[in-house]
Amino acid sequence: MSEQATLSRRTLLKASALAGGGLVLTASIPMVARAATAAAGGPAEATLNAFVSIAPDNTITIVGKNPEIGQGIKTMLPMLIADELDADWNQVRVTQAESDAARFGPQLAGGSFATPMNWMPMRQVGAATRQMMLAAAAQRWGVDAKGLKTELGKVIEVSSGRSATYGELASDAAKLSPPDPATVTLKDPKAFHIIGRAIGGVDSPRVVKGEPIFGVDTQLPGMVYAAFERSHVFGAKLKSANLDAVKAEPGVIDAFVIEGNGNAEQLVDGVAILSNNWWLANKAREKLTIEWDNGPWGDHSSQRYDETARAAMASGKPQEPIVSHGDVDAAFASAAKVLDQEYFYPFLAHVPMEPQNCTALMHDDGAIEFWAPTQNPQAGQGSVAQMLGITPDKVRLHITRMGGGFGRRLTNDFMHQAAAIAQKVPGTPVQLIWSREDDVRSDFYRPAGWHRLRAAIDADGKLTGFDDHFVTFSLPGAGAYNPAAMAPDIFPAKYVPNLRYAQTQMETRVPMGALRAPSSNALAYVMQSFLDEVAVETGKDLPTLLLEMIDGREKEPDERGFMGVSPGFNPDRMRGVITKAMAMANWGKPVADGHALGFGFYFSHMGYFAEVVEASLSDRKQVQVHNVWAAGDVGSHIINPFGALNQVEGSIIDGIGQAMGLAVQIENGGAKQSNFHDYQLPRMPITPKIHTEFVITDNAPTGMGEPALPPVIPALTNALFKLTGKRVRSLPIDTKLFA
């Protein structure tokens, strides 16, 4: 495993260990009161803890701790604090935290972790701050705090009706010892006045005016821009470059070779070109001639991977087991009917709209400062420090708003590149920007995968055996790589009496990483499509088969957990969303002529989603999606319905887009695709009507960034089977199948 992966995984594990109980995490959140500090150009603002400051005019500034990539976290986490604080949302202003584990605890945009990890701790911060307000008022009035209440940013004495605003009390409150957040009393959820309200994004008013707010909008005095040329062949080493020719190009300030450190997640070999205008730096790349040593990787291709994988599946001999129970061979030997099919899904790129970029300034004392659009800032600080040979406290990181993430910015290669360039020009801020071509061709791709699936069905039409030979990738020296792996408890693992998952790994140098709903975005398609085949074979529909499979089953013990925060898989919650989606879509009732419905269910990132797609084919056999019904269970509260619905809708269109047309192919050791002409994202005209409902259950709220995506893909391909009798066993959908 690479160092970067180790570091980021370690951060995640640390985060999850803390989050095992919210109380543990909370204890790590500092509540140190500080003296009143003067805000620049404003009145003295009392800083009550790392998250809350209150000005005399009763403006409450709440720090949003996590990176904002469009998932709405900069709005949602402060809502939790503000509600328990009994603030009026109109008096709240939100600022973005710097990367600082000691002050803010774990800061990460990934894994749909933020909601389960912060639901309790952020509420506790709000409640503890409210308690300080009550104590300050009690002290000022010489009364018992028991006779006081709070309401919309004020403390009120119940008996007399006299009141004081938080702003009037804040400087006194800041002198008090903060209570232990773990011991404070939280609100009865019935009293929530902000949680559950649809609240617009706190940055949106600035975005619609075009104000500088994203990473690539960073402007610093004396800043120069950098373009970076690397090999399109993954793993290639730079032998020589004609730097002098490039330095002679218009506007070029300097050009130099960056020597990689052998870790693609940090720094690859390349040439950096500096200019006062990025376009000039990038244009000068046309004059570059670089001699590369491709090593053994220059002839890798998707075609070769496919041939190798198909041969492995045909051999019937996986390299290693993943999980096995019952007597699989006996189930197949005695089966009345055996299904045996191969499924495939391709590499995918993330392509967030804001191309990768990072601004770095190497200070004279060897410290480095970043303005970085990163989903994983603390890991970036650690690995950059290690690369530069400095201590992490010498790495200051301003987290910028990001133009999308989707998992791409969990890997901080752009930070390491910016650091290596900034190191060459100490004292000068450098903004590294990638072209879209750089982004598409230098990604950490969703791994492609192959599955040979077999199902044994007995004479009574029961699914008695299930066998998956999965062919996936490993990186040299790294073994099984997480985003390309299949966990042993992936549905239907525990719901078929005789079952075996096994795998074969192929070595590759193609960089791989987590794409929104990693693993699930591929496995939902494979498993729910193949189970639909089983359902068809046994004369029933998929939701009926799924409900039969979980009939009478209890909540599973939490043996694997999900990064330590999983409550365990609960068939009741699965049942709840399946029956809800069926009702929403009028499942089983007639649909418009030439239309068909398809079903998909998946559990990922602690969320349960069942989705129904209504599709048809145009006269030209193009896939058209008309409606999608989504039923989700993410627990007891939809904290911000605006953000939650936006995530469901975005996830669904994202999944449909992947199924309809996205693939990265490897040719000559690199990615064939390069920009939006050959990596065609979904656009407005293909957008269906999306109908979302939440099943509210008595479980702690969980995240929304990912779980709505996986089931829409099989729901679409299952609808197309219903419509045409043709089974989509390879993504993206090849409409020639329907000709």
Place this chain on the structure above:
Amino acid sequence: MTYRVNINGEVRELDVPEDMPLLWALRNELGMVGTKFGCGKALCGACTVHVDGVAQRSCSLPVGSIGADSKVTTIEALEKTEIGRALQQAWLEEDVMQCGYCQAGQLMNASALLARNPKPSASQIDSAMAGNICRCACYTRIRDAIAVVAEKGTANV
């Protein structure tokens, strides 16, 4: 060579090569970073500006090709028009955005659409906006927000 370009009502001097795209003159020469870089090939619409009221992709529009009499409008001046303000308000009320990076281009494209066709049909909205990618796929809301302005008009902004 020096070009004089009218941007948001102000004539700005740009000492740049004639083939420099307007996008990079705006962002790196003038520090006007509201107009966004997305693809560099006029494929995504993130960089949309108006030239004489018509939506154009500034990443593929050479500075040297902009006439001295032409008027360039960027997202920074969107609020100067009634349509622009109405769209900004609708964008906030419908909570359109997720990451927001493409929204400057979406808003500029939508405002050009409504300026030439104040009451577009649903399919006219779809086809007019098809050149603008939203990777977060906020399409249902972009569509709704434009329809709201088309229906309500711009009287209240």
